[in-house]
Amino acid sequence: MIEAAIVEWGGLLIRWAHIITGIAWIGASFYFMHLDAAIRATPDMPAGQGGEAWEVHGGGFYQVRKFLVAPEFLPDHLIWHKWQAYTTWITGFFLLVWIYYLSADLYLIDPAVMAMSPWVAAGLGMAGLAAGWLIYDQLCKSGLGANDTHLSIACFVLVVVAAYGFQSVFSGRGALIHTGAFMATIMSANVFFVIIPNQKVVVADLIAGRAPDPALGEQAKQRSAHNNYLTLPVLFLMLSGHYPLTFSTPYAFVIVALVLIAGALIRVYFNHRNAGKGELWWTWAVAAVCLAAAAAISLSSTPLGRQALAIAPKIDGGVPVQTAAAPDEIADIVAGRCSMCHARLTSYPRVGMAPNGILLDTPEAVARHAESIYLHSVLTTAMPPNNVSGMTLAERRQIAAWFEGRNGERAE
Template identity: 55%
Template sequence: MIDPQISEWISQIARWIHVITAIAWIGSSFYFIHLDLSLKKREGLPEGVGGEAWQVHGGGFYNMRKYLVAPPELPKELTWFKWESYATWISGFFLLVWVYYLQADLYTINPEILPMAPWQASAISIGALAVSWLVYDGLCRSPLGKNDVALGVMLFAYILLAAYGFTHVFNGRAAFLHTGAMIATWMSASVFLVIIPNQKKVVASLLAGEAPNPALGKQAKQRSTHNNYLTLPVLFLMLSNHYPLAWSSKYAVGIIGLIVIAGAVVRHFFNSQHAGKGSPWWTWGVAAACVAIAIWLSIIGKPGIANMAEAPKDATPATMAAAFDEAVLAIQSRCSMCHAAEPVWEGIPVAPKGVHLDTPEAIAQHASAIRIQSVLTHAMPPNNITEMTLDERKAVATWLAQRDTVTR
């Protein structure tokens, strides 16, 4: 059994590594898409060069050229961009195991959706990620892959179908996270199994004195473009575990679809600018509309009970005090085993996010967070593992409603 304090440090360091490697991968991906789209043809370029771009950075000038297939001779030094992708996926999968497999009872399994053992949830997760890659890769290699628009529509539909499936197996938090992990798996596996191998085949052809197959570059370019358009939605899905209004909504699948569209059109705006094709400002309107609709769906689809408790018009100090006492009793009974100066829940060394709910004063201080986590949504307790009843949630909602009448 790992000491909870060591466990906490392992979790933080793993997240730190994951963020660092993700920044490196996303940065290089965005840069090369920008470079590829900004290349310009001119007279006098060497044979096989599709275009060049001049750039300035760090006090120096750079002349970048792209060979459509490969240069006539392999240069002595060649930089490969792959470890950023591999390290991001490996660190991300470690976190998936550390949080969603080893603590499946808290973060993955919802007995009301599908009762299962932690090992079963882990097996389903791994199997779903593997199968999703086979489906994605198969679609890209199929005749459908020759039409980028048709392929994009099919992949979008598959993302929604997979998200729907995840919401009927895992809790909302894990469903969002696994949808993001699925797309991230496509992205990294494309680098590992398609982009880098294709580049190595090109290198082998050059070393053998043969002309490389141009189809290899086109295939790699398609996967790289997918990665570019999917990056922003993946980031949203990975960060969503901190924000239950999105993943707890009964319209969670629709919210995922809207975020995918919003992220893709934002990337389209920048890609169009980089390619010198103008600035399609309409994309920002589409993105804003998608986000606005997603917010609306999260509000109307929340599972909370806020509207079931209203403050009486003749509320008195006595009734308000009684409502607060009842709410304190419910919160201390169901939440303070983790949210306390010295948590007693196994594996939790310190109160999550430093939030203490073991005294009336602390509970009053965190009223806004309690409203989001336990009234507007049922995110806390996680998976309702302490069995907080609806009556207890109503008691908390009643206290908050009366509190609002005083602060207005």
């Protein structure tokens, strides 16, 4: 019981901290992107030296001035924005360890994709994240870095290749979370290794009375723009683990590509609008097409799910063509394959209580959860996780037949 409470509460508290720090970081990042776009020239600043914006919020007015490169004098009180990014990464990494590395058999390792020990899986995951940053950083510093469009295309390809790579070694869910963490690591490392160090050099130059190098600011701005375009796709991938349709298809890497395009375009819309350059409505249309395509691809489902469905009785005028398994038989299958986790007394390591409170230990409970049982164990093979309890294809077919038969009865 104590162990169950530690696993549950530990997960909850780390997730809580991660969401709070993430909101603080993304909130600040969106705010500064908006501010940057909204800065207008002001008569008392020479052209190219900066500008200002007026804002109203919380009962007062704010006059914010931006100095390009640096002001002439360094103020005594200078606010840095960096811990939001660092703490988001740190809490996110703890969460990855807590869920995906400590329960690797449930979440990360799918023997049907590649069998490996939890240590190897965790090592591969972390190596992938580190490699992502090193390659991305080299791309930015290479000749490509001078051309924003070329660099963006290279980064897009890098992320999609990474998604494909993770998908070739991990469970679907593990692959998408690692693709999200891959991008999020690039974002945090941009802050830690480029944006903040560059700003520190500028500050040191100011203190020493030297003119700072404008290239430092430009480099930081480029990385900061990348972070902005990556934000929405990262959030999508962080949520995807809860939606089995997103991670159960062999084309999950294509979904990643489509979500990258959609998420970046939505940011383009806002950046353009905030700069007072008008509304690029087409970005929403293209984003909507990408997301609709992603949803359509997700329905292609797992090969196993498709096989299970192929045998399901076709409903013909409301009457099942084939007699579906009786509810009691289904309850037996579920008891055999699901109730080591989804019961009041669980018997699976590190699953101290029924996940998400979902109990599947009585025929009534099974009937109540028919829809989600069908989604998780027929339409996709998200459950049992990585098939730890060895559910057979025949059993999935029986569930499919039962579910469609039930719906047929309801339709009558």
